[in-house]
Amino acid sequence: MSEQVVLERNDLNGLFTVLQGQGYTVIGPTLQDGAIVYDELTSDKDLPEGWTDEQDGGIYRLKKRSDKALFGYVVGPYTWKRFLDPPEKRLWQAKREGNDFRIIPENEPPPKYAFLGVRSCEIHALAIQDRVFLEGDYRNTSYEKRREAALIIGVQCVQAGGTCFCVSVNTGPRAESGFDLALTEILEEDRHYFVVETGTDQGAKIIDGLKVQPAKETEVAEADNRISHAAKNMGRKLNTEGVRDLLVQNHDHARWDEVANRCLSCANCTMVCPTCFCSTVEDVTDITGEHAERWQKQDSCFTMDFSYLHGGSVRASTRSQYRQWLTHKLATWIDQFDESGCTGCGRCITWCPVAIDLTEEVEAIRKSSSLESVVQSDKER
Numbered sequence: 001m002s003e004q005v006v007l008e009r010n011d012l013n014g015l016f017t018v019l020q021g022q023g024y025t026v027i028g029p030t031l032q033d034g035a036i037v038y039d040e041l042t043s044d045k046d047l048p049e050g051w052t053d054e055q056d057g058g059i060y061r062l063k064k065r066s067d068k069a070l071f072g073y074v075v076g077p078y079t080w081k082r083f084l085d086p087p088e089k090r091l092w093q094a095k096r097e098g099n100d101f102r103i104i105p106e107n108e109p110p111p112k113y114a115f116l117g118v119r120s121c122e123i124h125a126l127a128i129q130d131r132v133f134l135e136g137d138y139r140n141t142s143y144e145k146r147r148e149a150a151l152i153i154g155v156q157c158v159q160a161g162g163t164c165f166c167v168s169v170n171t172g173p174r175a176e177s178g179f180d181l182a183l184t185e186i187l188e189e190d191r192h193y194f195v196v197e198t199g200t201d202q203g204a205k206i207i208d209g210l211k212v213q214p215a216k217e218t219e220v221a222e223a224d225n226r227i228s229h230a231a232k233n234m235g236r237k238l239n240t241e242g243v244r245d246l247l248v249q250n251h252d253h254a255r256w257d258e259v260a261n262r263c264l265s266c267a268n269c270t271m272v273c274p275t276c277f278c279s280t281v282e283d284v285t286d287i288t289g290e291h292a293e294r295w296q297k298q299d300s301c302f303t304m305d306f307s308y309l310h311g312g313s314v315r316a317s318t319r320s321q322y323r324q325w326l327t328h329k330l331a332t333w334i335d336q337f338d339e340s341g342c343t344g345c346g347r348c349i350t351w352c353p354v355a356i357d358l359t360e361e362v363e364a365i366r367k368s369s370s371l372e373s374v375v376q377s378d379k380e381r
Helices: 013-021 119-134 139-151 201-208 219-230 243-248 257-260 268-272 317-338 358-380
Strands: 004-009 025-032 033-039 049-057 059-064 088-097 098-105 111-119 151-155 181-188 191-198 280-284 293-299
Touching: 004 219, 004 243, 013 025, 013 201, 025 059, 049 139, 111 119, 119 139, 119 151, 119 317, 119 358, 151 201, 191 201, 191 219, 243 317, 243 358, 257 317, 257 358, 317 358
Parallel strands: 025 111, 111 151, 151 181
Antiparallel strands: 004 191, 025 033, 049 059, 088 098, 088 293, 181 191, 280 293
């Protein structure tokens, strides 16, 4: 761990000044449409001071805090992938030129974003997206350019949400790497400050432009204590032992029918997930046929068209759609990328209109499968 420094609350706006002076557009948490979402920030006044969020299955509401914490919430409906892999983006244009046509690729320079307020589970999600888009024979060059230009300023979690389970999947609440800077917010009766850790040389350069002082042992210990408190107060737990084999070996489990009776196939879980990456491609043309464009748009394994092949949809039932999503996320994702596709942020639980809880579904399959194994063993005896 690098040497840590302290940034007083009153000096936080200096961070915005330094970032903007280096050409960054700051993206971070702000109040909008009854939620805390990620959008462009111009100063510390845009942060959700004194607000928190209450989350449970199918429940999200804002509440006023008794203090003036700036990062006293958990995570909202937006994820950082919307800035790195936008929900809609044009891939190229084509223009008719006589009897021929000309392809015009998208060559706009990537935006230079500074992401402020990235949680540990979200940093892990970015790492997963990196594996999806940047490894292998086919690289997503648009994502690559945006990712390389982005600065990551993490915020360590000092409170857990009602649907969080990052401890279960080893993705938080402390961010150990993957950031340029990481802040731990501490409010005391007569003081409001941040313990700041640098993770890269670029982060160290930003620190050089701020009004900071070396962190005392007591201040570092206080930050550690608050992060530990969050780790002990997760809203959910997920037993990941053998979860890949559990799901792969239970494709015909009756629990899939039970969850299908509740699931609306609305795709909310995939839209708010920080690691889902399904997309589709659409070609559009003007009425004259002189101009055409190809667009990539965010999609979901819950839509009928997504799994459509000649002759029909591969997954036409809600049962098969939900099973595909959960089994891929927690099981076959490991076969593809050597790690789980879940970071324990709990968004899919919070934003499901009927409060389907993947931790509950996994546990239900685990318990009934164990019971069936016991019954079978008794019969064999």
